Amino acid sequence: MIQNTFFSLEAYHHDLEDLFARHQAAVVEKHFAEAFTLLKHYRSALECHAQEEEQELFPILHAFAGVPPGGSVEQFKAEHKKLFELFDAVEKRFQEAAANASPAPLIALIEEEARYKGLYEHHVMREHNVLFPMLDRVLGDTERARVLANCTMRVADTGESLVPRPKGHDAIVLAK
Numbered sequence: 001m002i003q004n005t006f007f008s009l010e011a012y013h014h015d016l017e018d019l020f021a022r023h024q025a026a027v028v029e030k031h032f033a034e035a036f037t038l039l040k041h042y043r044s045a046l047e048c049h050a051q052e053e054e055q056e057l058f059p060i061l062h063a064f065a066g067v068p069p070g071g072s073v074e075q076f077k078a079e080h081k082k083l084f085e086l087f088d089a090v091e092k093r094f095q096e097a098a099a100n101a102s103p104a105p106l107i108a109l110i111e112e113e114a115r116y117k118g119l120y121e122h123h124v125m126r127e128h129n130v131l132f133p134m135l136d137r138v139l140g141d142t143e144r145a146r147v148l149a150n151c152t153m154r155v156a157d158t159g160e161s162l163v164p165r166p167k168g169h170d171a172i173v174l175a176k
């Protein structure tokens, strides 16, 4: 068992999933103000996570010659771009659902969110199967610790984590 494994970053994936699940629970309850806050917070957290990966992890991958098929930086970056495109569509559908009490826009939102989640799950599975094992292999323990210390999901000016583990339904610290 190695120390400082990149698989520790999966805790952030789980936190993101918790946040999205809380957003969806609020949608189902038609608590649109809460659902909107959670959706905005989720986007900030996702942006932070993707940015940390692109700044801290992908350059290491780029320098590594033995990248297996499907493991290139370009492919991971393209997935991030596509995730944000689908998320833009979710936000648009959300606005429509929140502004209209009829079932059709709500159904369209649920379907758009399912599309987004499908790609998200595919992406984090590829990070699990390809990205994290590769990074664990190519870096020594000290280097892994150094890189992981830069992946904290914390807001620079306050030091608050964007995805603190929710205890029940405790208030979360919202991104500005």
Ligand SMILES: [Fe+2]
Pocket: 050, 053, 080, 123, 127
């Ligand atoms: Fe990613």
Ligand SMILES: [Fe+2]
Pocket: 013, 049, 053, 124, 127
């Ligand atoms: Fe990730």
